[in-house]
Amino acid sequence: TDALDRVGKRLRNQARRDGNTTATEAMRGVEYAVPGNPGDLTERQSTALATLADADPKGRLHRSWQLRELLRTFPRQPVERAEAELKRWIGRASRCRIPEIVEPCGKIRRRRDDILTTIRLGHSNAGIEASNNKIKVTIRMAYGFRNTDNLIAMIKLRCSGPPIHLPTPIH
Template identity: 70%
Template structure:
């Protein structure tokens, strides 16, 4: 069996995991501490020499203020992600409930009401003038 050292001799996998875990814990900290941790994370990620992490670091650096703004009030998109997950993993996509009345065997199905036409006479040249 191969060891982690054999498959990842430069230690990129372990360092990537460490950086991911540090970033994951960021929203659970107070704002002041989160700001310091984010600054530390950006430094470590930008010096990691892992191309994917460095690219992510650039994006996080650009959105740093937005990230810190969401940590303060404790906003989360967990409910939205859970709903999205249900849609994406349902075999037929999202099925919204239909607006039907329950059908009873002793009644005929409900019919939509029909409305009389708004104009009862055909539009001719003379009728068209009266409408204006």
Template identity: 65%
Template structure:
């Protein structure tokens, strides 16, 4: 499966970190203050925000001078929603998304757009078939938890007992 929303969330967080570090390095106390509390507001789904995070998200447009964080957040939301559309609509929207992202002049997003462009056929196939690897991921997690619980036991009998 393709974790493109996860990729996008990672890129969005990288944009946020870069802008935060730039503001701190430049001594922009006002910019640092505006960036505070934005992390979870941009990373979470908008329908799961707390009131405070909702306020942070509303002020997102004024967070950085070039509006990079806001544009990156918009791209994340577009990508998240296009995965739920029918294949014909998703194909057109993904093409539009890749174009917009590649011309955003946000280095982290441009890099991601290239990755998504390379994997576009696989992503569209996943959308078309509607398959998810969630069960496989859950099973793998269960195996890892079991292995972690078994750490230190010399024999399987001791673990089961």
């Protein structure tokens, strides 16, 4: 999605510099529709997404969006099919000649076996990311604590098993 955002921004700026007001306006319309999942879009965003192929004369933004959608949906498939889809995606992305897509393609190619192992095992890093987010929020809440032991105790409380609701001060 980040690569897709960078493609859109680069193409909008390029169209604006070239004085192509039609392409600039069309790309501005898809700016918020492109990063979203097709099922979660509003009617206006869906209409803008339908004009995506015409927004960029060379179709780079549309190809970038298609590649993003393929990459987004393949982990939900059976391992054998996911393996074939990932191989197909890597081939298409490496030949697309869109620099913002080719760079992550190399990273995905290098981590291909790890990606397939993750799909095969059915694990994700969602739990770790949730704990990491809780720790970051706790650190932010603890701004001004004079003692780091208090911060560590708060992190242990929030990230341990059952939810513990601490009393809140009454003002």
